[in-house]
Amino acid sequence: MTATLGTTSTTKRTPDLGRAVELVSKEEGHRQPLAPEFVSAEDFSPLEVAYDFGKIRREDIEAGPKNIWRYKNLLPVPSNVEEIPNTEPGGTRLVDARNLAKALGVRKLWVKDDTGNPTHSFKDRVVAVALAAAREFGFTTLCCPSTGNLANAVAAAAARAGWDSVVLIPKTLEKAKILTTAVYDGALIAVDGNYDDVNRLATQLAAENETWAFVNVNVRPYYSEGSKTLAFEVAEQLGWRIPEQIVVPIASGSQLTKVDKGFREFGQLGLVEASPYKVFGAQATGCSPVSAAFRAGHDTVQPVKPDTIARSLAIGNPADGPYVLDVVNRTGGAIEDVSDEEVVEGIRLLARTEGIFTETAGGVTVATAKKLIETGKLDPDAETVLLITGDGLKTLDAVEGKIGPLATVAPSADAVREALRNR
């Protein structure tokens, strides 16, 4: 990492990262100052943000804005973050999913519908935090390698902040995903290679360009903290308590570990009772290295070559895989995986019962919850939350050819009635 404090003219001042105080390595707990670095030089494990929270009260959070900045004192962002141009993600619905609960045979079920974010996925949360932290470190260009949701979120947030953006995508990406990123008018660059090539290129570019913040590379410790806000919102929306069970999709695994971190921090701060909870992980069988490791009782993850329609979860070598296994085992949860057919069924089940149209990742979560209930791993009598993190409008190909009009009829009332009779 070459982009460190003081390397550009705009970084002379001390970064204000709120109550964040240092970075800690996940393996051996080595401590180092806050900087745009993501891996420990001591033990080569990922770095995570540590805080000196002091006192944080419910009233202060409740008096904040109706977006993730209400939790600013629990994030590595400046104390005036809500005044700085950025997106305003969060504050999404927690839906009392009575119909889905009935269909799955569980007592009480909630769906956290994160499709309401500015670019319709949870990535807006992590990108907004990454942008706020990157600004403090003096970066001026927001970047990422991506195949979809992240590209949208980075390009949109940079536009709003008045930053340049550089988004790298494999040139084979679907037209819709190209359009939904290009419209924000940053530098969208198609790379003649697969996602692994694009990712390697991003790491190289991050090291070579001191004003470029690759949200999921050199500022990853800050970026990933944004996922905690999913846990914070769920707990606050439940009336300041932690749910007994939560099902989280696994891509890199970062989100799942941060949801756990969010619940623990809320408990430690006395914002909620530190009640026990179980974290469950969801993968598509076509990319299920963490699920396979869990099943085999391993504590490391064997990389795989992804082959699934759930492309936003298709990370064959998930960086936080081992930490996901830690969280799931510690909390008494489980990990399962589901076929692509089950993913589509999951999408349709959620739409049919709750009127929420999710992308394939949400289909994975719903279908995995169903499987966990059927196999007795998820307690149907315990209150459960499903994280629905992305939007069906972005993965229309998953349902194409499987759904359509009931009938095509002549413009007459009789023809409509006839069509309905034959339903």
Added chain:
Amino acid sequence: MTATLGTTSTTKRTPDLGRAVELVSKEEGHRQPLAPEFVSAEDFSPLEVAYDFGKIRREDIEAGPKNIWRYKNLLPVPSNVEEIPNTEPGGTRLVDARNLAKALGVRKLWVKDDTGNPTHSFKDRVVAVALAAAREFGFTTLCCPSTGNLANAVAAAAARAGWDSVVLIPKTLEKAKILTTAVYDGALIAVDGNYDDVNRLATQLAAENETWAFVNVNVRPYYSEGSKTLAFEVAEQLGWRIPEQIVVPIASGSQLTKVDKGFREFGQLGLVEASPYKVFGAQATGCSPVSAAFRAGHDTVQPVKPDTIARSLAIGNPADGPYVLDVVNRTGGAIEDVSDEEVVEGIRLLARTEGIFTETAGGVTVATAKKLIETGKLDPDAETVLLITGDGLKTLDAVEGKIGPLATVAPSADAVREALRNR
């Protein structure tokens, strides 16, 4: 209208429509009891809901849910509406659009970003209110004729409420719009005809099926009241005050008249100071009957045959056209229209400056605001709000071929730098 009180077994009880007390005809003010009717038998003008509000305080609204039901006492819905399964639209962002303000040369600009709603358009607001009122009248099937956003909203809300739905579409509708409606698993029926045929069929079916609520036909007076929540939210989010200028897209014209009604009700109730405001209307030139009437100084609207990419605004014979002219003239606003090229430029301008990707209707609003500023009709020193009512993900064809990657390069840092240099 045959679907009246007491015609089905579920309608024995008196409908609870909150503080709504009667229907009033818009032309001559004839009063009649609340019922699922939409046109006055006395003067053949549209019926509108009238209320006996009593006292409504800011504190009661602020203590309500973070969605449109916080305004339940100003809507024709039951007093326990938030406990009944329905979608929970509203609570969408009001964005301080500093970059767009600068680009347009205005002092203070806000963008109401209604893409955050459950199915990503303002239609969720009106449909949720229609469903709540329809339930009180004993209807059990939610219906509409539609070419897009309304179809999504009706099918989703019905699914969530556990109702049947019947959605009628022209069979030529784009595949994406068919998929995003069909996924909710109601009765989606493709009709061999154009939108006018579908609309006529809906009116006939509404009259023949006493349990079918066509949201925009037989329960239209209730449905349209949902648009007031856009005005309520804007005023509350501004800190309980009315903006000086607001730009609203015109399809049927209902939304614009209801935004005005919302501001007036808030003023009458003392929830905000009844300060003056100007309402501006936006149309695409390819379907601009209200703009043409305004320009000619007429008080009625000559129907046109729509030909524009802004299909969600393409109503050639807008039902509320004359009332739009009333509101705009009374408040001292104006109406303008913009070409399809300007619509695309408007979409791109909003995305580039604020990171918000809107559908063609939003492009109409942004481009019209630009034109109104350039022609001196909109005061650049007065605070202005733009209503962005739908999502760019639903009208990708509008930008296709016009935007794309900056370059396609080999997977090397040099190639990326070279591409950026040539930008």
